[in-house]
Amino acid sequence: MSTLEIRDLQVSVKLPDGELKPILAGVDLTIKSGETHAIMGPNGSGKSTLAYSIAGHPKYEITGGSVTLDGQDVLALTVDERARAGLFLAMQYPVEVPGVSVANFLRTAKTAIDGEAPKLRTWAGELRGAMEKLQMDPAFAQRNVNEGFSGGEKKRHEIMQLELLKPKMAILDETDSGLDIDALQIVSEGVNRVRATGDTGFLLITHYTRILRYIKPDFVHVFVGGRIVEEGGSELGERLEAEGYKKFVNA
Numbered sequence: 001m002s003t004l005e006i007r008d009l010q011v012s013v014k015l016p017d018g019e020l021k022p023i024l025a026g027v028d029l030t031i032k033s034g035e036t037h038a039i040m041g042p043n044g045s046g047k048s049t050l051a052y053s054i055a056g057h058p059k060y061e062i063t064g065g066s067v068t069l070d071g072q073d074v075l076a077l078t079v080d081e082r083a084r085a086g087l088f089l090a091m092q093y094p095v096e097v098p099g100v101s102v103a104n105f106l107r108t109a110k111t112a113i114d115g116e117a118p119k120l121r122t123w124a125g126e127l128r129g130a131m132e133k134l135q136m137d138p139a140f141a142q143r144n145v146n147e148g149f150s151g152g153e154k155k156r157h158e159i160m161q162l163e164l165l166k167p168k169m170a171i172l173d174e175t176d177s178g179l180d181i182d183a184l185q186i187v188s189e190g191v192n193r194v195r196a197t198g199d200t201g202f203l204l205i206t207h208y209t210r211i212l213r214y215i216k217p218d219f220v221h222v223f224v225g226g227r228i229v230e231e232g233g234s235e236l237g238e239r240l241e242a243e244g245y246k247k248f249v250n251a
């Protein structure tokens, strides 16, 4: 059982002129393994800033509060150490990785996280199995990471990482954006498979309610103006679908 604890997190973005622009105004959130939390909010409310801050992106400066994973200070760790500690951030490797195939990339990541290389034969089987479940062409494993990937391929690659790396906590930022209905369903099934193990806690960050039709969250948090303004169960997601964010933005 793992716990990610975010306490009164305050974050500013570093502007090119060196000035700090405050974005997160004190975020409190506790996620346990096996739980699925959705953060929903309008554009520009700071959802990605929250994800990037936990990921350790250098553009964001933590000005207050804490993030711990099973008591360990996440904010004191390097990006690599965060991954080894069991944090999975889908936006962590959004860039092209020239000359590195999907297969090699995943094996390297797995080796870094486990501290030892996976046995070749079992690994090949796991990789093949993960790709089959996501209905991906086996040739995909030999392509270079993110090079010319379509939106759907990028998302499937994220879910492949999730299935193979088995993180303690997974933060998925707008995993649903840019997916057609078929891809959304396949990606959601992937998340639900990992979720069913009960070993991973999820933070799903989204602007749209539609992914919540496929992944029913245990908790929904409404995010406006850099903080959580309302919390509830999955019925809150349904309310947002009907009513939008207006009520919370004007509150």
Ligand code: ADP
Pocket (backbone or CB within 6 Å): 013, 014, 015, 021, 023, 041, 042, 043, 044, 045, 046, 047, 048, 049, 050, 059
């Ligand atoms: P969301 O993911 O909810 O759409 P973001 O976290 O991306 O919100 O952005 C929150 C706010 O921070 C927005 O007003 C955005 O313009 C601002 N912001 C984020 N990154 C930067 C940046 N690098 N430079 C200037 N403003 C930024």
Ligand code: MG
Pocket (backbone or CB within 6 Å): 043, 044, 048
């Ligand atoms: Mg946005």
Ligand code: MG
Pocket (backbone or CB within 6 Å): 047, 048, 049, 174
């Ligand atoms: Mg965003």
